[in-house]
Amino acid sequence: xxxxxxxxxxGDPAGIGxxxxxxxxxxxxxxxxxxxxxxxxxxxxxxxxxxxxxALPVERIADPLAAPAVFPHALPVLDDSDGDYRPxxxxxxxxxxxxxxxxxxxxxxxxxxxxxxxxxxxxxxxxAEVGFTYPGQTEFVAAACRVPAEDAVMxxxxxxxxTVPLTVHCSLASVPGRLSVDLIRNRGRIVHEGMRRDxxxxxxxxxxxxxxxxAGEEGRFGDEEQRIIAPAIAALRAEGIDAxxxxxxxxxxxPHARNSFDVALCMYHDQALIPLKALDFDNGVNMTLGLPIVxxxxxxxxxxxxxxxxxxxxxxxxxxxxxxxxAAARRAAAAAR
Amino acid sequence: xxxxxxxxxxGDPAGIGxxxxxxxxxxxxxxxxxxxxxxxxxxxxxxxxxxxxxALPVERIADPLAAPAVFPHALPVLDDSDGDYRPxxxxxxxxxxxxxxxxxxxxxxxxxxxxxxxxxxxxxxxxAEVGFTYPGQTEFVAAACRVPAEDAVMxxxxxxxxTVPLTVHCSLASVPGRLSVDLIRNRGRIVHEGMRRDxxxxxxxxxxxxxxxxAGEEGRFGDEEQRIIAPAIAALRAEGIDAxxxxxxxxxxxPHARNSFDVALCMYHDQALIPLKALDFDNGVNMTLGLPIVxxxxxxxxxxxxxxxxxxxxxxxxxxxxxxxxAAARRAAAAAR
Numbered sequence: 001x002x003x004x005x006x007x008x009x010x011g012d013p014a015g016i017g018x019x020x021x022x023x024x025x026x027x028x029x030x031x032x033x034x035x036x037x038x039x040x041x042x043x044x045x046x047x048x049x050x051x052x053x054x055a056l057p058v059e060r061i062a063d064p065l066a067a068p069a070v071f072p073h074a075l076p077v078l079d080d081s082d083g084d085y086r087p088x089x090x091x092x093x094x095x096x097x098x099x100x101x102x103x104x105x106x107x108x109x110x111x112x113x114x115x116x117x118x119x120x121x122x123x124x125x126x127x128a129e130v131g132f133t134y135p136g137q138t139e140f141v142a143a144a145c146r147v148p149a150e151d152a153v154m155x156x157x158x159x160x161x162x163t164v165p166l167t168v169h170c171s172l173a174s175v176p177g178r179l180s181v182d183l184i185r186n187r188g189r190i191v192h193e194g195m196r197r198d199x200x201x202x203x204x205x206x207x208x209x210x211x212x213x214x215a216g217e218e219g220r221f222g223d224e225e226q227r228i229i230a231p232a233i234a235a236l237r238a239e240g241i242d243a244x245x246x247x248x249x250x251x252x253x254x255p256h257a258r259n260s261f262d263v264a265l266c267m268y269h270d271q272a273l274i275p276l277k278a279l280d281f282d283n284g285v286n287m288t289l290g291l292p293i294v295x296x297x298x299x300x301x302x303x304x305x306x307x308x309x310x311x312x313x314x315x316x317x318x319x320x321x322x323x324x325x326x327a328a329a330r331r332a333a334a335a336a337r
Numbered sequence: 338x339x340x341x342x343x344x345x346x347x348g349d350p351a352g353i354g355x356x357x358x359x360x361x362x363x364x365x366x367x368x369x370x371x372x373x374x375x376x377x378x379x380x381x382x383x384x385x386x387x388x389x390x391x392a393l394p395v396e397r398i399a400d401p402l403a404a405p406a407v408f409p410h411a412l413p414v415l416d417d418s419d420g421d422y423r424p425x426x427x428x429x430x431x432x433x434x435x436x437x438x439x440x441x442x443x444x445x446x447x448x449x450x451x452x453x454x455x456x457x458x459x460x461x462x463x464x465a466e467v468g469f470t471y472p473g474q475t476e477f478v479a480a481a482c483r484v485p486a487e488d489a490v491m492x493x494x495x496x497x498x499x500t501v502p503l504t505v506h507c508s509l510a511s512v513p514g515r516l517s518v519d520l521i522r523n524r525g526r527i528v529h530e531g532m533r534r535d536x537x538x539x540x541x542x543x544x545x546x547x548x549x550x551x552a553g554e555e556g557r558f559g560d561e562e563q564r565i566i567a568p569a570i571a572a573l574r575a576e577g578i579d580a581x582x583x584x585x586x587x588x589x590x591x592p593h594a595r596n597s598f599d600v601a602l603c604m605y606h607d608q609a610l611i612p613l614k615a616l617d618f619d620n621g622v623n624m625t626l627g628l629p630i631v632x633x634x635x636x637x638x639x640x641x642x643x644x645x646x647x648x649x650x651x652x653x654x655x656x657x658x659x660x661x662x663x664a665a666a667r668r669a670a671a672a673a674r
Contacts, residue, residue, distance in 0.1 A: 060592030069613030171549050212508050213606035250610035254618035269550035270608060273587035275615045281591035285572040 003332045004115040004209065005035040005076070005292075006324050007065035007105040009222060011120020012098045013041065013083045015302025016312035018048035021120065023314040024321055025075040026054045028079040031318050034325030036118065037067040037076035039101045039108070047085035051308045079104055087308025095192040102137060106144035107179035116294025116330035117141070118320050135169065137297065138288050145291050153190045153289040155263070156272060157323065158280025161253065162263040163287075164191055165272035175268045176211065176224055184208065184232035193264055194242045194289030199335065207252060208233050208245030209271055210313040212284040215248045229267075234320055253279070282315040282321045285323050294327045296320040303320035340669045341452040342404035342413070343373040343631075343661050344442040349435045350378065351427040352419045352639025353649035355385035358457065358650040362412040363391045368655050371662030373455065374404040374413035376438045376445070382412065384422035386532045401450040415631020416441055424645025432463040436526050439474065443481035446630040452665035453631025454478070458639045466674045470504065472515055473572055474634065475522065475625050490527045490626040491638055492600070493609060494660065495617025498590065499600040501626075502609035512605045513548065513561055521569035525602060529578045531626030532599055534671065535664035544581035544589060544598035546572050546608055552585045566604075590616070619652040621658050633657040644665050 003304055011017025021038055024031070037193030038045060042058050051055030059074035061067055070076040074251055084098040102122070108114040119137050134140040142152035156163050167178045188206055195204030201210075208229060214223030219226055229246040236243035244261070251257055252264060253275035266272035276284055276299075284299030306312055343520025345493075358375055359382055361368070372435035376384060379395050386393030398404055407413040418441075420434040439459070445451040471477040479489035486636060493500050495526050503524055504515045525543055532541030549559030556563055566583040572582040581598070588594055589601060590612035603609035613621055621636035635653030643649055 009546060016550075152415045169550060169554075169558055171553065172509070173559060173561075176510040213506060213610075216508065217506075221506055222510060224508075224510075249607045251614050251618075255616040256618075270586045270624065271611065273550075274611045275588060277588050278590040278615050281593075 003029065003328065004064060004113060005037050006116050007064065007078070007108045007114035007323060007329065008036050008118045008321070009101040009105040009120050010038060010041045010044065010098060011096040012090055012122050012126060012302045012308060014043050014086055014088060015121055015304055016307045017116045017120030017125065017302065018085070018315045018316035019052050019308070020047050020056050022049040022056050022075070022314060023052060025056065026317050027314070027318060028071070031243065031322065033318065033321050034328070035068040035071040036321055037061060037071070037078050039062065039105045040077065040079040040081035040097065041101070041282050042077045042117055043082045044085050046322075051087070052310055088304050090123055090126050090302070090304060092129055094121070095130045097130055098122050099127055099130055102140065103144070106141050110145055114330070116296070116324040118296065118324050119297040121298065121300060123302050123304075141288060141295050144283060145293055146292055149245055151186070151290045152191060152220070153187050153194070155194065155287045155289050156192070156193070156284055157287055158276055158284045161258060161276055162280040162325045163272035163276055164263060164264060164265045165269050167268050169269065172268065179211065179228050179267060180222060181228055181232045181235065182267065184229060185235045186231065186245055188236045188241060189239070190290040191263055191265060192211045195235065198287070198330060199262075200293065200330050201262050203242055204263065205261045206236070206241065206243040207247050208243055208266045209249040209252060209264060210246035211267045213248065213250065215246045222317075229294060231328065245257070269295050282313045283319045284316055287323060294331065296324040340665065341450060342408065343371060343453050343455055343658060343665065344401065344445045344451035345373050345375050345455045345658070346382065346438040346442040346457050347375060347378045347435055348379050349427055349639045350431040350457055350464060351423055351425060351457050351644060352460065352641055353644045354457030354639065355382050355422070355650045356645070357635065357649055357654035358382060359391050359393050359412070360387040360389060361655050362393065364651070364655060367409070368552045370655065370658050371665070372405040372408040373658055374408070374415050375521050376442045377414065377416040377418035377434065378420065378438070379414045380419045381422050381497060382414065385645075388424065389647055397455065401445055411470065425641045427460055427463050427641060428627040429466055429641070432460070432469045435471055436464055436467055439477065440481070443478050443630070446531055446632070447482055449459050452669070453633070453661045456632065457632040457636065457660050460639050460641075460652060470635070478625060478630075478632050479628060482630055484628055486618060487528060488523070488627045490524050490531070492528070492531065492624045492626050493613045493621055494624060495621045498613055499596060500609035500613055501600060501602045502606050503602060504605050506536065506606065509605065516548065516561060516565050516604060518569045518572065519600060521602065522572045523570065525573045525578060525580055527627040528600055535624070535626070535631065535667060538599050540579055541600065543573070543578065543580040544584050544599045544601045545580055546586040546589060546601060546603045547583035550585065550587065562626055569617045583645070619650045620656045621653055622657045624672050625661060631661050631668065633661040
């Protein structure tokens with residue numbers, strides 16, 4: 001497909017984001033990656049490429065529409081913002097650059113100049129020092145697209161598995177109280193639509209996890225399955241959505257069971273992340289469903305400790321770019337029909 | 338090693354236990370399994386072998402000590418108790434046979450006539466109908482050895498991973514309230530000793546999971562790490578036990594992280610079972626640590642739905658027999674020193 005290229009934000013320049021952008025560009029042919037451009041960081045990316053032994057021609061572009069023509073022979077970079085490359089040594093200036101890159105990338109996608117965005121890893125604590133008030137990039141991007149945070153749904157996707165954590169950064173003790181029929185139903189609808197729109201799955205199969213072990217054994221230990229999860233599943237099914245469960249979570253991610261669904265909705269963070277990281281650690285992608293734009297991110301952090309040391313695995317960044325490109329192509333094709 | 342053979346209890350005769358015992362015996366040479374005998378079920382096992390197309394010579398023995406000599410050419414069966422083979426159709430008579438087989442196996446190990454026990458899968462609800470008052474086989478076996486239930490620790494072990502759930506069949510909401518420094522410390526000691534005694538690991542590395550996502554991010558969401566888990570780890574370390582953590586559970590089971598510990602202590606059922614079943618579904622073993630006898634079990638249920646249909650995977654039963662044999666050999670060698 002043609003269409004606008006993807007915008008990739010740098011992430012924290014002291015982290016592994018910049019070097020992975022270079023690595024992804026260097027592998028663009030063998031990995032069959034769609035055209036992308038970096039938002040800012042000509043000097044930074046050139047230095048990061050050197051540490052990984054990558055010969056990286058960089059070409060400054062003034063218009064995102066120039067990216068696809070440049071991409072085959074050079075990494076296109078939009079925007080003059082830049083910074084020094086000091087891997088492992090985060091700074092306020094670096095955090096400000098990361099934020100500027102993220103904001104510009106989101107704006108470009110929102111106005112249609114980019115086909116979607118892939119966001120490099122940031123350090124939330126650092127960003128907070130320069131005025132970032134969101135829990136994470138997901139909420140920031142949602143706000144940039146004028147979508148309420150509760151309608152921006154985090155999907156984690158690897159080669160083996162897709163999971164959605166319905167609650168995320170909260171104590172385990174608070175999880176039962178945060179679950180509701182409405183929460184599960186609303187997120188289920190968004191996930192259903194996301195699977196159709198961005199993954200091309202005509203009739204997505206949603207597996208809804210239980211909260212309690214063995215799904216509570218008919219209320220013997222815990223009644224959230226009966227009070228909340230089963231009614232939400234019934235409501236989704238009444239709308240024609242193929243939702244099943246509540247499934248005991250321990251066996252849902254076993255090899256044969258994984259083939260029975262397209263995505264699992266999980267009640268809490270570790271229920272979604274444990275199986276994904278156990279199976280797909282080096283290739284996990286964090287995608288935001290429910291937005292008017294395509295947004296993916298490698299499912300890892302800044303990894304300051306290994307930045308600049310040729311150790312960071314590019315699999316997740318490459319997978320994030322590929323997934324964003326595929327989703328963007330599907331949306332473009334649907335819009336053209 | 339010589340020493341007494343392992344006693345294998347039948348499990349529910351309508352489940353997959355009997356056919357897997359036959360399958361394990363048939364593969365004794367290629368799998369290098371230690372000598373074992375079944376407790377009861379001559380007619381039952383003969384019928385189960387037929388459904389799997391196994392030529393199974395059965396030899397009744399009156400004394401467990403005769404088992405090692407019989408094992409190479411026939412499946413030794415102790416005890417006259419028996420039942421009809423009706424796979425998929427559990428009954429009171431079958432449950433009574435399962436219970437008798439389990440009780441006899443445990444008694445034989447307790448008196449030293451068996452090197453350890455491997456327990457076939459039972460259906461708790463069925464056993465309850467014939468007077469079984471324990472939450473599961475683990476507690477029954479503990480009682481048979483006069484060990485308090487809280488000192489019988491469930492270990493789940495597969496080729497990739499060993500985990501211990503510190504709480505098991507209780508609601509997720511009740512988990513935080515069940516955790517205590519004493520619980521973690523006491524179980525940690527038992528696990529440490531079990532790794533040394535039964536697995537031959539001189540200085541076992543115990544990884545202790547956090548309860549909250551990201552280990553609570555220094556109390557931002559949940560304080561159990563600071564109040565309970567970290568103090569328990571400090572107490573274990575003060576005793577010379579190599580305990581680390583609290584580790585964020587989502588990344589602890591990733592491939593590279595799995596090499597950094599010998600066993601993970603998990604705060605709740607699914608935290609321990611999700612990674613184990615995702616990685617080692619067909620070969621998971623449930624072992625009870627803290628007992629005077631060796632006890633293992635395949636980590637699956639009766640699977641009434643596939644019993645008698647040649648579908649049940651024997652991997653977990655074979656792994657359970659092998660693990661029990663290795664542990665029994667280590668204990669015998671230690672006792673002889």
